């Protein structure tokens with residue numbers, strides 16, 4: 001068999017076939033094996049680049065303190081034994097207070113880290129933070145394409161998150177959330193974790209190489225290294241999707257002078273989308289054309305979204321909806337992420353779907369509460385707020401929710417009914433965001449009667465969309481300092 005289940009069957013070429021793209025080549029010229037015989041000058045760059053993960057395994061000790069249990073709903077259980085008590089934390093909490101508000105965060109990457117940082121700063125030991133993270137190490141995915149060009153960056157992007165807390169009673173549990181209720185979260189390994197406030201920060205899935213491979217850092221580093229090797233030795237690349245990440249990849253490849261042929265397929269008449277000003281779209285499109293990138297616009301690749309198309313790397317034929325056939329040595333699916341939200345669907349009911357069915361993003365209101373819920377929030381890439389999803393946005397949403405939790409924690413500590421305190425409104429950053437929140441709220445049956453659109457209108461502050469950059473290594477390391485060091489060095493909090 002000459003093609004796998006991701007390949008379009010090779011076209012039958014009879015005489016002059018006008019449906020073939022100019023980049024189509026014969027299958028015999030394809031490298032289908034991972035050869036070490038790439039350009040010699042690059043060989044030394046990736047030898048010994050990937051060292052062992054630095055993430056340390058810390059011993060877990062029971063702190064023996066009276067804490068409200070995470071594993072039972074009761075308010076004064078003392079059975080909890082999961083707190084991390086370590087010499088690595090800078091403040092060893094003398095108590096995990098029985099009146100600490102239990103905040104459970106699903107997802108320990110960018111949004112989860114920022115939220116933790118704000119909560120520890122604002123609430124101190126008044127909250128007990130538990131992060132539920134499915135992977136042993138996390139990948140700061142915004143740097144993945146840069147690391148595929150320069151694998152020495154990988155160690156800056158793959159980090160463990162066990163040492164991130166300032167307070168010893170906070171902890172990370174390594175498991176996958178499988179379902180949630182208004183009281184607890186269930187995990188793949190059979191735990192039931194109770195909470196007072198739940199924040200979903202589970203992000204979204206991209207295609208390779210922008211995802212963790214396996215559970216650890218070793219495979220992910222190997223994967224980035226493999227992309228690096230193939231980018232040095234392949235002749236052609238097809239990028240599916242002309243959004244920010246597809247364009248970033250294309251520009252990086254031309255900047256590094258790699259590959260003979262780059263084809264970018266996009267389903268609109270211009271690259272990017274209406275979230276970007278037309279003048280900016282025009283400017284970037286001209287730049288791509290001037291760099292010799294072949295643009296196939298107003299057309300769709302026949303691939304299944306969310307299925308990691310193009311992985312593993314191999315030569316494949318690709319068919320577009322208009323019937324074009326393109327052959328390439330490598331393909332990268334940049335058609336946009338899919339929300340990590342399977343486990344949230346347990347909140348769906350007859351009146352309301354809390355997860356948008358098309359791409360799996362979680363529907364929230366202006367307070368970032370999941371629609372229909374009071375004490376469950378969704379922040380960062382996992383929510384369905386339209387507009388460009390960025391680290392800044394994740395950070396600002398984490399800050400908003402931390403304000404709400406702080407106010408609630410004060411009420412809670414005084415024995416008051418904390419959920420009656422009004423939550424904070426997130427400062428909406430674009431018209432697209434405004435429209436999506438408004439639509440969500442119109443469906444939010446519980447709040448329908450009290451929805452005040454004047455307040456929503458006031459919450460909007462229009463910002464220019466961020467420009468697409470091919471960050472230099474130094475910039476990536478700078479971001480790592482801001483985010484990564486917070487994991488390792490509590491003084492950064």
Ligand SMILES: Cc1cc2nc3c(=O)[nH]c(=O)nc-3n(C[C@H](O)[C@H](O)[C@H](O)COP(=O)(O)OP(=O)(O)OC[C@H]3O[C@@H](n4cnc5c(N)ncnc54)[C@H](O)[C@@H]3O)c2cc1C
Pocket residue numbers: 106107108109110111112132133134135138139140141142143144145175176177178201202203204205206210245248340343379380381382389390391392394469
């Ligand atoms: C190629 C690329 C380039 C980018 N460039 C930029 C840029 O230049 N500037 C910028 O600001 N942003 C950029 N971004 C976007 C940025 O990376 C995201 O906005 C940011 O990563 C969002 O963080 P998050 O924590 O919300 O989600 P994620 O980073 O997706 O993290 C979610 C975490 O939740 C965990 N998780 C998921 N499901 C579960 C579960 N069921 N149980 C337990 N844990 C779970 C995951 O393992 C993961 O660790 C880029 C993204 C990509 C892919």
